[in-house]
Amino acid sequence: MFSLLRPYIFGLDPEAAHDLAIKSLKINFVPKSFFRVEGEEILNIELFKKKLKNPIGLAAGFDKSAEVYNSLFKLGFGFVEVGTITPKRQLGNPKPRVFRLEKDKAMINRLGFNNDGVEIVSDRLAKNTPEDFLGINIGPNKDTKDKTLDFLECFDKLNKLASYITINISSPNTEGLRNFHEEKLLSNLLSKLNELKKNKKIKCPLVIKLSPDIMKEEISNINELILKFKIDGIVLTNTSNQNRENLSDIKKNETGGLSGLPLQKLSLKFIKNFYKSNKGRVPIIGVGGIDSGQSAFEKIVAGATVIQLYTGMVYKGPGVVKNIKKELIEILKKEKINNIQEAIGINS
Numbered sequence: 356m357f358s359l360l361r362p363y364i365f366g367l368d369p370e371a372a373h374d375l376a377i378k379s380l381k382i383n384f385v386p387k388s389f390f391r392v393e394g395e396e397i398l399n400i401e402l403f404k405k406k407l408k409n410p411i412g413l414a415a416g417f418d419k420s421a422e423v424y425n426s427l428f429k430l431g432f433g434f435v436e437v438g439t440i441t442p443k444r445q446l447g448n449p450k451p452r453v454f455r456l457e458k459d460k461a462m463i464n465r466l467g468f469n470n471d472g473v474e475i476v477s478d479r480l481a482k483n484t485p486e487d488f489l490g491i492n493i494g495p496n497k498d499t500k501d502k503t504l505d506f507l508e509c510f511d512k513l514n515k516l517a518s519y520i521t522i523n524i525s526s527p528n529t530e531g532l533r534n535f536h537e538e539k540l541l542s543n544l545l546s547k548l549n550e551l552k553k554n555k556k557i558k559c560p561l562v563i564k565l566s567p568d569i570m571k572e573e574i575s576n577i578n579e580l581i582l583k584f585k586i587d588g589i590v591l592t593n594t595s596n597q598n599r600e601n602l603s604d605i606k607k608n609e610t611g612g613l614s615g616l617p618l619q620k621l622s623l624k625f626i627k628n629f630y631k632s633n634k635g636r637v638p639i640i641g642v643g644g645i646d647s648g649q650s651a652f653e654k655i656v657a658g659a660t661v662i663q664l665y666t667g668m669v670y671k672g673p674g675v676v677k678n679i680k681k682e683l684i685e686i687l688k689k690e691k692i693n694n695i696q697e698a699i700g701i702n703s
């Protein structure tokens with residue numbers, strides 16, 4: 356079905372195609388059984404002490420304002436991450452701001468956290484209970500004076516509605532956001548979030564999403580803080596605003612974050628490094644260029660407990676989840692691994 360529609364969809368501006376996808380998901384006509392895979396139990400996995408049906412998640416940025424998460428579960432995702440949500444509603448950068456780099460199986464976006472804001476989103480989530488494991492990704496508004504306060508506000512207002520909260524310090528499209536990778540700023544942010552957790556007895560797991568553009572030397576500092584503040588998980592990685600030299604598409608020098616195939620090996624390297632540094636003590640959500648069972652498996656054996664994708668679905672359509680599950684089951688059987696949980700980190 357998707358291969359028939361693809362030429363029409365790719366004829367549209369990428370953002371118009373995305374809006375169309377959200378509209379179709381709102382209609383929510385596809386039966387759940389359509390995307391079911393036989394023998395999926397072998398893919399059951401534990402994350403933050405909860406059982407997930409499978410380790411394949413939808414990455415943040417697709418369902419920016421939490422409008423269609425229950426339809427997305429029907430596509431077969433084991434979990435969905437919505438957002439990035441900011442305190443105030445925000446329109447984002449001027450259009451065009453999303454680009455397909457077809458020759459490189461990649462995308463560049465500089466959306467700039469367009470979303471409905473925490474009030475509307477929390478209301479929406481309260482009225483439409485998530486039917487499965489839902490992560491909420493949070494960040495600061497563009498014009499805010501104190502980004503830390505924005506993270507605190509969103510964490511406070513959204514934690515009861517989420518299976519986990521991701522603090523996004525890694526989008527390249529919000530000026531100054533990536534400064535939170537520096538030791539002092541990160542330490543201050545994490546200690547304030549922990550204080551809030553303690554004062555309000557918040558139980559919701561807290562996860563941090565990192566950039567693939569940090570230096571190797573920064574990894575150990577960040578890791579120490581993650582362990583010190585008992586952060587529950589790490590999303591590796593967000594998009595890159597570098598790594599353009601090997602791309603062939605004419606749009607390769609658009610400003611923004613690069614996702615898709617060119618990110619695959621880069622994010623894999625980060626997963627290996629972090630897994631080795633914290634010896635598997637902190638679950639990793641691996642993301643970057645996943646579009647097949649093999650690329651998902653590579654991330655898991657490198658140390659990811661679960662994985663996420665976005666660009667892979669743009670290129671391969673919603674059936675990509677079902678295909679990845681089928682391929683993963685085949686790989687596990689071939690490798691004589693009884694359950695996906697046993698595969699985590701075996702190559703690191």
Ligand SMILES: Cc1cc2nc3c(=O)[nH]c(=O)nc-3n(C[C@H](O)[C@H](O)[C@H](O)COP(=O)(O)O)c2cc1C
Nearest residue numbers: 414415416438439464593614615643644664665666
């Ligand atoms: C159009 C677009 C919008 C995105 N928006 C967000 C976002 O709001 N917050 C976030 O944390 N990541 C965002 N991302 C990054 C993805 O969550 C993911 O980390 C990245 O795209 C790498 O995965 P992929 O190669 O499977 O796309 C966005 C990615 C794309 C392509």
